[in-house]
Amino acid sequence: MKWQSASECGEMLSEAATQALIQEVALSPKPGLVDKYQNGSHTDLNYRLMYRSAEALQNSFYHIAKRAYEAELNQALREDIGQIGRVAEKNMFLATEGVNTHKGAIWALGLFTAVMASMNSEEISRKRLARLVGGLALLKDPSAGAAKTNGRQAEIQYNISGAKGEAGSGFPHVTEVGLPMLWNSRKKGFTEKTSRLNTLVAIMASLSDTCVLHRAGSEALASMHDKASLILLSGGVAYKDGRDLLLELDKELIEKNASPGGCADMLAATLYIDAVCFNSLKTSNDLKYLRKEKHIHEYTHAGVSR
Ligand SMILES: CC(C)(COP(=O)(O)OP(=O)(O)OC[C@H]1O[C@@H](n2cnc3c(N)ncnc32)[C@H](O[C@H]2O[C@H](COP(=O)(O)OP(=O)(O)OP(=O)(O)O)[C@@H](O)[C@H]2O)[C@@H]1O)[C@@H](O)C(=O)NCCC(=O)NCCS
Numbered sequence: 001m002k003w004q005s006a007s008e009c010g011e012m013l014s015e016a017a018t019q020a021l022i023q024e025v026a027l028s029p030k031p032g033l034v035d036k037y038q039n040g041s042h043t044d045l046n047y048r049l050m051y052r053s054a055e056a057l058q059n060s061f062y063h064i065a066k067r068a069y070e071a072e073l074n075q076a077l078r079e080d081i082g083q084i085g086r087v088a089e090k091n092m093f094l095a096t097e098g099v100n101t102h103k104g105a106i107w108a109l110g111l112f113t114a115v116m117a118s119m120n121s122e123e124i125s126r127k128r129l130a131r132l133v134g135g136l137a138l139l140k141d142p143s144a145g146a147a148k149t150n151g152r153q154a155e156i157q158y159n160i161s162g163a164k165g166e167a168g169s170g171f172p173h174v175t176e177v178g179l180p181m182l183w184n185s186r187k188k189g190f191t192e193k194t195s196r197l198n199t200l201v202a203i204m205a206s207l208s209d210t211c212v213l214h215r216a217g218s219e220a221l222a223s224m225h226d227k228a229s230l231i232l233l234s235g236g237v238a239y240k241d242g243r244d245l246l247l248e249l250d251k252e253l254i255e256k257n258a259s260p261g262g263c264a265d266m267l268a269a270t271l272y273i274d275a276v277c278f279n280s281l282k283t284s285n286d287l288k289y290l291r292k293e294k295h296i297h298e299y300t301h302a303g304v305s306r
């Protein structure tokens with residue numbers, strides 16, 4: 001991927017990031033999460049709200065990409081994207097009237113956007129991407145608040161490292177778990193939907209998702225890890241056993257009020273990186289294609305209400 005200008009880079013990355021968020025929420029059936037047919041463990045979220053939230057974030061991804069275009073991954077950039085990220089969070093809360101839809105996604109896709117824009121290279125390996133994104137995430141952001149977030153509380157209570165730890169390690173659930181599972185599933189000839197569901201399940205098998213922890217505790221998280229692993233051991237969701245287990249896991253998560261929101265964010269980031277760095281998004285014609293797809297998607301779901 002090589003962009004000719006900062007605005008072209010901003011346009012393509014922001015469109016692709018928004019698409020990845022929309023594709024994540026549209027993927028169905030997802031255990032405990034909002035999808036096209038149900039609201040999972042959520043009473044305050046639904047498909048339309050998630051869609052609206054994704055669209056409201058596009059402008060912030062554009063500004064992150066524009067700022068980071070061919071820039072050095074240094075302290076000044078870290079502080080600037082922190083600022084843009086906080087504006088994105090505000091815009092999200094404005095669009096959703098106060099519901100947290102995509103905080104984790106802003107964090108992950110925002111950092112990846114900055115790295116891809118700064119590289120502006122034809123090729124980037126998974127490992128390099130992980131190293132660079134981890135390095136950027138680890139730079140201190142002096143303007144970051146000290147709010148007692150759900151994530152921070154879960155980190156202290158359960159001694160895990162949460163969204164910040166995942167980022168500081170280069171998002172291994174994207175680069176080491178998500179992408180390989182997506183590619184292997186496609187290689188085995190599974191449909192795109194099955195490949196994406198397998199990817200989500202693989203992420204759910206090991207991510208310390210603070211959204212699950214703070215809503216349902218460590219036993220619920222351990223059980224999610226075990227059941228997701230069982231799905232993979234049974235061959236994944238392409239097979240009846242895997243599909244049955246997926247539906248059982250959905251039921252269990254809803255009963256426990258547990259939502260793997262962080263896993264959903266890691267899936268969105270996987271789809272984003274796959275599209276931009278490794279797969280379909282190569283020219284500005286692809287951008288036109290994305291816009292058309294998005295339009296079709298809006299049209300198809302215009303009548304969906306919850
Ligand atoms: C670094 C931040 C993301 C802040 O992190 P922190 O852990 O302090 O804060 P949280 O507010 O808890 O947000 C973390 C969100 O990250 C997702 N997540 C969870 N676990 C992981 C994980 N192991 N790896 C990666 N990502 C993870 C998750 O997001 C999803 O869940 C959200 C809903 O969560 P929650 O609010 O807990 O939801 P409810 O159960 O509904 O809560 P109640 O209201 O009922 O109590 C949903 O949004 C999903 O996206 C976690 O929520 C970051 O915010 C930060 O520091 N930003 C500063 C700006 C910046 O520097 N940006 C740079 C790049 S743009």
Ligand SMILES: Nc1ncnc2[nH]cnc12
Pocket residue numbers: 024025032033034035040042045050101102105259260261262264265
């Ligand atoms: N599909 C989804 N359902 C619930 N929370 C989420 N956070 C990000 N995506 C989500």
